[in-house]
Amino acid sequence: MLDHVYWIGGGSGGGKSTVARRLADAYDLRLYVTDEVMGEHARRSTPADSPQLSRFLAMDMDQRWLDRTPEVMLETFHWFRGEGFGFIVDDLRAMPRPVIAEGLRLLPHLVRPLLSDPRHAVWLLPTADFRRAAFASRGDLWKIAGRTSDPERALRNLLARDRMFTDRLREQTKGLQVIEVDPRMTEDELVNRVARLFGLAG
Structure with a gap:
């Protein structure tokens, strides 16, 4: 039921939104941005089906980004654990065909069983330099960290x-389509490469 979906997952700051938006415009695809429905999906979640989300919402900004190690942040972050993914599937099933979905919530082990054609999914894996440059260029480098009592340490975390x-993600995408994104790659190159992987461009 989801063979009309093209999936773009990957790490934060890897260019997912830019690539998806440009492909949607170029190939007349419906765009589904998972970040834009985070709030709605969070409101529809319950503590029983999204326990990590409930714990996260109960914390203040310092508790989220200063009082825990990056390792704990990774293991307990609700979207990284697949909480709410069922809402994404429900949304996509109800959308007109074809559609391109993008976001960090599209985890490989959750998307893989839904693929009738493995060419319809790709994960963009940014280098650390590319990620930081991307955050800085779009002006949200301090968007979260700046709301803590120690922004520099929060940003490092x-x-x-x-x-x-x-x-x-690099480990989980073995056998799936992956693009390593570094500062030497231009936006046009990245967009064209994804289009070719999807079979949209010759």
């Missing part, structure tokens, strides 16, 4: 957590 998340 966030970047370390995101680096570990990308490393985990």
Whole structure:
């Protein structure tokens, strides 16, 4: 029922949103941005089906980003554990065909069983330099960290957590389509490469 979906997952700051938006415009695809429905999905969740989300929402900003190690942040972050993924599937089933879905919530082990064609999914794995440059260029480098009592340490924790998340994705995407994104790759090159992997471009 989801053979009309093209999936773009990957690490934070890897270019998922930019690539998905450009492909949607170029190939007349419906765009589904998982980040935009996080709030709605969180409201629809219950402590029983999303225990990590409930714990996260009960914390203040320092408890989330300063009082825990990056390792604990990684292991307990609700979206990294697949909480709420069922809502994504429900949304996509109800959407007109075809559609391109993007976001860090598209975890390989959850998407893989839904693929009738493995060419319809790709994960963008940014290097640490690319990720930091991407955050800085779009102006949200301090968006979360700046709301804590120690923004510099919070930013280090966030970047370390995101680096570990990308490393985990690298392990989980064995046998799936992956693009390593580094600062030498232009936006056009990345978009064109994903289009070719999806079979959208010759």
